[in-house]
Amino acid sequence: MESTRDISVSAPPREGCETPEVLRENLAAVQARIVAAAERAGRDPAEVKLLPVSKTVDEARIRWAYDAGIRLLGENKVQEAERKSEVTADLGDLRWAVIGNLQSNKAKNVARFAAEFHALDRLKVAEVLERRLELEDRRLDVMIQVNSSGEESKFGLPPGDVVDFAARLVPFERLRLTGLMTLALNSPDLEQVRPCFVIMRQLREELLELENGSGATELSMGMSGDFEVAIEEGATVVRVGQAIFGARPTPDSHYWPPG
Numbered sequence: 001m002e003s004t005r006d007i008s009v010s011a012p013p014r015e016g017c018e019t020p021e022v023l024r025e026n027l028a029a030v031q032a033r034i035v036a037a038a039e040r041a042g043r044d045p046a047e048v049k050l051l052p053v054s055k056t057v058d059e060a061r062i063r064w065a066y067d068a069g070i071r072l073l074g075e076n077k078v079q080e081a082e083r084k085s086e087v088t089a090d091l092g093d094l095r096w097a098v099i100g101n102l103q104s105n106k107a108k109n110v111a112r113f114a115a116e117f118h119a120l121d122r123l124k125v126a127e128v129l130e131r132r133l134e135l136e137d138r139r140l141d142v143m144i145q146v147n148s149s150g151e152e153s154k155f156g157l158p159p160g161d162v163v164d165f166a167a168r169l170v171p172f173e174r175l176r177l178t179g180l181m182t183l184a185l186n187s188p189d190l191e192q193v194r195p196c197f198v199i200m201r202q203l204r205e206e207l208l209e210l211e212n213g214s215g216a217t218e219l220s221m222g223m224s225g226d227f228e229v230a231i232e233e234g235a236t237v238v239r240v241g242q243a244i245f246g247a248r249p250t251p252d253s254h255y256w257p258p259g
């Protein structure tokens with residue numbers, strides 16, 4: 001079936017995460033790097049949460065992650081996330097964060113199973129989510145996605161539109177705005193990446209002034225290649241996939257358009 005291509009519920013062992021022990025070591029190494037980065041920046045490491053990202057990761061490894069203590073996983077694509085939430089439904093307290101751009105026709109799925117949605121950038125999607133959440137009698141933690149790099153190809157709102165957009169979310173009673181999310185510039189030169197994170201920190205200060213902004217304290221930013229810099233600049237959630245689960249077979253262009 002074509003549509004199972006991304007889901008990889010039974011994939012071959014992936015390089016860098018062949019056994020539960022390796023997964024635990026990877027996790028511990030990432031957690032140690034988080035602590036070190038926070039301390040370098042004079043921050044309390046407890047302020048920084050790790051969100052492991054399990055896209056393309058098969059069910060066996062998801063269960064290893066659960067056994068290692070993981071209770072929230074990030075997924076880019078809604079169908080893949082929902083499918084995995086179904087096959088792991090026996091793990092009652094495993095929750096899912098959808099972190100990828102959402103078409104409004106998929107919002108009903110997110111309303112059904114997700115605990116968090118990190119990539120809100122359109123009112124239309126907020127409207128559909130609100131309606132479906134009411135039907136499901138659920139609530140959803142949401143973050144606004146910001147295009148902090150200014151790359152045309154990236155999803156998310158331009159920084160200048162974020163505060164206004166956040167203010168428009170006030171009437172949506174089923175959506176709880178918890179903060180801002182970004183994918184920074186994709187560059188090996190981390191000093192080029194850093195300004196993206198700085199913009200985010202400044203935007204959060206502006207948000208805190210809003211009626212619905214006082215709870216919007218989270219900054220979801222930083223991935224395998226740049227999470228330490230993100231922490232230095234104020235990240236409270238880092239979304240890390242490959243450094244935990246091993247190299248991914250699909251290129252990033254499958255998830256967001258190339259820069």
Ligand SMILES: *Cc1c(COP(=O)(O)O)cnc(C)c1O
Binds near residue numbers: 053099183242
């Ligand atoms: C895949 C993904 C990540 C994690 O990327 P890694 O390189 O695997 O750490 C973070 N954020 C989003 C939105 C993603 O899709």
